Amino acid sequence: MAESPFKADIERVKREYSEKMTPGAVARIPGSSVVNKTGSWRVFMPEFNRDKCVRCYLCYIYCPEPAIYLDEENYPVFDYDYCKGCGICANECPTDAIVMVRETK
Amino acid sequence: MEIPESVKKRLTLPAEEHFYAGHTACQGCGASLGLRYVLKAYGKKTIVAIPACCSTIIAGAWPYNTLDANLFHTAFATTGAVISGIEAALKALGYKVKGEDGVMVVGWAGDGGTADIGLQALSGFLERGHDAVYIMYDNEAYMNTGIQRSGSTPYGAWTTNTPGGKRHFLEKRHKKKVIDIVIAHEIPYAATASDAYPEDFLRKLRKAQKIPGPSFIQLFAPCPTGWRSPTDKSIEIARLAVQTAYFPLFEYENGKYRINMPSPKKEPKPIEEFLKLQGRFKYMTKEDVETLQQWVNHEWEKLKKLAEVFG
């Protein structure tokens, strides 16, 4: 699971949204918001220190996007395509395994 | 989104995600987090109705959609009525509604859409006994229109139409106790919940699912934009709202009150701890803080009494 779980959905949205207008403004692809890469909003970015992580998942639980998923070894992975850099994860992490650093693009 | 089985076991929340990234809520938005929790609890067999509010935007502009569940966008005042109609239609069409394997009908409305313009429709929904869950996500003002006061705005808060200024024109009414109005309908299940305590919230969502009839949950959902608070403090603020007993967690089930404070033995912290993280309270004088503290004390004592007498 090193790939972002959202990638597949983006492909689907691109494929199916050649679409015609649907009367009643019906939108037929659930989760299609993933085409919108909100990572570009970020000013500070969460930097993850795996050694400090105790896998409590508070960061995963509290991420409002969600932009955190979990890898094969059950560690959090930050999806920078969507992470807006709110800093909640860093603020809630009990071991300081996450620090917010100014984004350098 | 796939989550390994080994992690699922350790997670305190369901791993299934039915709320997708790419939505356009502000950074650190408590409303979006709350909606994510709701969909974790209820999954795909859900119909959500959302009135005009920030969540209209969060759910995505056409043709995009943040939710992985059926969603009907509705007018500001109508959440209670629209979920009543959805529930009635499901029954007419032969669906099982609510309960373990039934279709979940969820109204997801802001505090303005609930405490103010939607109060009548909410009352009608509660009183008629529909099998649906109404969730008021409470960010204590009209955020979508740019931070105006609502009936749920607390005493002393700055909003764009209680802007302070020379004449100290801040919100001078205490927060409307919507939950008390709801309980006055003697519905089977009503509760308060907080973004900071997701396990408690999910437990309540599940209870609301199991218990037949209308259920109501008032969710405390911080709004960094409207509260003038740092985006990383949303959870901390929500936690302090509970710890100061400003927004106590409790549930009302078949006539009985139960307080669900995380550390029941501890005395509430002073209200300043909650206030100081938020720019919206910066115009409050000492007297204002005292007034608010007294209100918190009074309401908290009242709640404890209720839990004692009707526990």
Place this chain on the structure above:
Amino acid sequence: MTEYKPIKKVVSGNYAAAYGALHARVQVVAAYPITPQTSIIEKIAEFIANGETDIQYVPVESEHSAMAACIGASATGARVFTATAAQGLALMHEMLHWASGSRLPIVMVNANRALAPPWSVWDEQTDSLSQRDTGWMQFYAENNQEVYDGVLMAFKIAEDKRVSLPAMIVESAFILSHTYDIVEMIPQELVDEFLPPRDPLYTLTDFDNPISVGALATPNDYYEFRYKEAMAMERAKKVIKEVGREFGERFGRDYSQMIETYRTEDAEIVFMGMGSLMGTVKEAVDVLRKEGYKVGAVKVRWFRPFPKEELYQLAKEVPAIAVVDRNFSFGQEGILFNESKGVLFNTDARPLMKDYIVGLGGRDFTVNDVRTIARDMKKTLEKGKVKEEVVWYHLKR
């Protein structure tokens, strides 16, 4: 096809509406009481109480909520009915747009009643006509039979996928709503043949393929959604005629025309109007014909979509049209007058047209009134010029 043997019942317009809803196998009704509509929803409650139907009945706390609940139910996939009048319809306004914008084929009976203040419970068309821009089809019934037939046809037209828009069946306060008359009802099996179960454009119940309905549309998309709705309303004209013809073939009462003409063949003056007052007008036409006047009548059945083409064809033939409007748009004129005049602007049809504002707030409108109007119109015709375009005919002078 089973042979059609009507069941004759003496019922009020309101009961005709309730029977229409029952026979249409409506699944959800959400409504709020208001005079003169109330006995419609009372009758439906009685059907439920007697075990004649399993309709889910939602006794909402306002008309705004009534329409909201109807919208929720219709979006979920049910066949939905409601009824209201005047203040109730006005309170629904926001949700009327919501129903059409969501393309939901809800059918509603509106008992035309004058709006307050001052309070009135009596007949006037301004309540429904001031909702003309909400994207609802509007059918004006002349009698109780048309109320019943209208409800059944409205479902079929509204639910047609080419249309998918809500429809309002309009009846007059008291003159129809509370007046008993013979109505030929259709046996249930035959209604079922005519009106199969609803096949919705979308529902909220496909849980494997969830959808969202009515999300924010940017300026880049909104315009097209409105165009689609406009085209649906345009297509409704064709569907109305098809369904009206089919109804006539099956049940003997033909509704294939959006307007109904009465003795207009060689007419010099045609009275044009909508709803129950056209009964009076037709009666007056017979009297006037005997008196030597060459007059006829045109009943506008469907106000939305508006029968443009039909009115043009008519206006080409007749020298003078007297519009009788039981309604008024402040700062302008009677609404039917205004719309029908507008339709002719870019055409070669140039009849003399005058607007008679009659019967507001339930003021009686009689055969004699039509005769007076005929005389006035005759004078206009002789002069060949319209001096006073809008006549407040009923003023106590």
